[in-house]
Amino acid sequence: MNIVVCVKYVPDAQSERGFDASDNTTDRENVDGLLSELDEYAVEEALKLVEAGEGEVTVLTIGPEQAADAVKKALQMGADKGVHVSDAAISGSDAPATSLVLAEAIRKIGGADLVLTGMASTDGSMSVVPAMLAERLGLPQVTFASELTVDGDTVTIRRDGDAASETITASLPALVSVTDQINEPRYPSFKGIMAAKKKPVERWSLADLGIDSSQVGLGAAWTKVEDVTKRPPRQQGTIVPDEGDGGARLAEFLASQKFI
């Protein structure tokens, strides 16, 4: 089974993240980036499926030069090959444009039996790209999988909701997004790190995919961030010494904040 895993290079949530003042897009230049943690689950699931059977895992990303690091990390984990779509015109693209580029890249790869994604990116956190991508590729859209099994030409997932867990079956090829409950992603071994250096990574531009630059980027975005305000610094908390009435005062505080 051949699997394409879509991954994103995101600003490290541990560092100071911000926006580019010139166009209010995410600042990707002045911050350390990494493979989105939520995408690691998708990579892991792909590796498990291929290890249990056969086929190969291709990891696909869109992003600037540094986004190659996300591909490299997935290759170090064990993916077989990488595709990095990079083009200055893509900068500022929204979810519809991102899904367009991903779809064309997957077509150029030659399609896949299964397309896997994370449940959301850790920067945009919109969770819409998987749905849009499935639509563009004409694939069954099976999202938020916390369990995944493939049997012959069907894929079955469990989706955990607030009230119930659903079991959903789709025919392959399909697109599945996975949650952070599905597995425990491996971390690269020494052998994995060394092996990744020899794995092939294709580098494609928009022209390679037959996409006109007017279809992507900030100009083609359906939404625009008008204004950005930095979150105010955290206020100093109030320390309440317990003089026998600690419980009551805690309840009072929670009630005043409408927590209870």
Place this chain on the structure above:
Amino acid sequence: MRLTEDHHAFRASVRRFVDVEVNPHADEWEAAGRFPAHELFPKAAAIGLLGLEYDPEYGGEGADHSYQLVAAEELGRMDSAGVGMAIGVQSMMATPSLHRFGTPEQKREFLAPAIAGESVTSIAVTEPDTGSDVSRLRTRAVRDGDDWVITGRKMYITNGTQADWVCLLARTSDEGGHKGMSQIIVPTDRPGFGVSRTLDKLGNRSSDTAELVLDEVRVPVANTIGEIGRGFQQQMEQFIIERMFAAYSTVGTCDKALERTRAFVHERSVFGGPLASKQYVTFRLAELQAQVELLRSHNLAVCEAYEAGEDITRLASVAKLTAGRLVREVADTCLQFHGGMGYLEETWTARLYRDVRLASIGGGADEVMLQVLARLDGLPA
């Protein structure tokens, strides 16, 4: 020597291993006085931690020594020093002689499972009456046909209750002093092999350090590592590698303690401002970090010289001596800046303070390092 992107990637993996597989269990293992080595070691092996420099034919990674430095630094950042020490014993203390001097048969039988994390190993040199002075060692292996019959006691043995085999140093002749010793692989399931007690220690409490008793334990002479009678010399080389582990891991321990204390002094408010507004506090932390940087640079020099095949006795002894003293000073200062809170067992500083005391004792006490260095300088010692 400079570390590359590959080193950084491997460092990230080891850090994740520590964060995911060790730190969440640290309190539990500290309280229990042991950690489940047979469960943890296969996970360490999966990322290559137990055989970095070893021959791929036996499951090793075939890496150069610099990856061992990176791994040890990260193991030093553990919240439970006993576990890091146990991994260090497996990878840099109990197995180097076997890798270097062992036969292919020995390596297949004993080294490969150790690299895979299927076997847990110990280094059994120290005895109740002989600490750093290995020349006074009394455990004796008497030859009987194709077997050694071994009788004696071994003390302070890391992984002692969980080990599947130990790399044991015993007298195999009556020559006395440094002569007539051999390194022998002793499987712990042999009749006559026993653990007389586990040791209640000040620190490194997650490590099951034990006293071992051998009462006419019979093992094949074929289990001798290298040359019969050259055990002392081979063990001295193995000790050098142990010193490097101690020095490398200390850098990680100090880095993490200073990082945590820097964050704390920003948050902690005293006399109307953060503790970090006191110049004494910031200068002291900067001063200690500067010393850590010097040790880090020195360690890289040790690593480079070792890779080049040079005799690193002096460099490694300087590193071990410096590391032991520095990490104690760092732990003491970090605890001090946490005030009363730092003295509580619930604060990380208390455990660290207890753990690091070993750094000037284990793997050759400070005084032994000084003796080595004085002799190298031509002084009577």
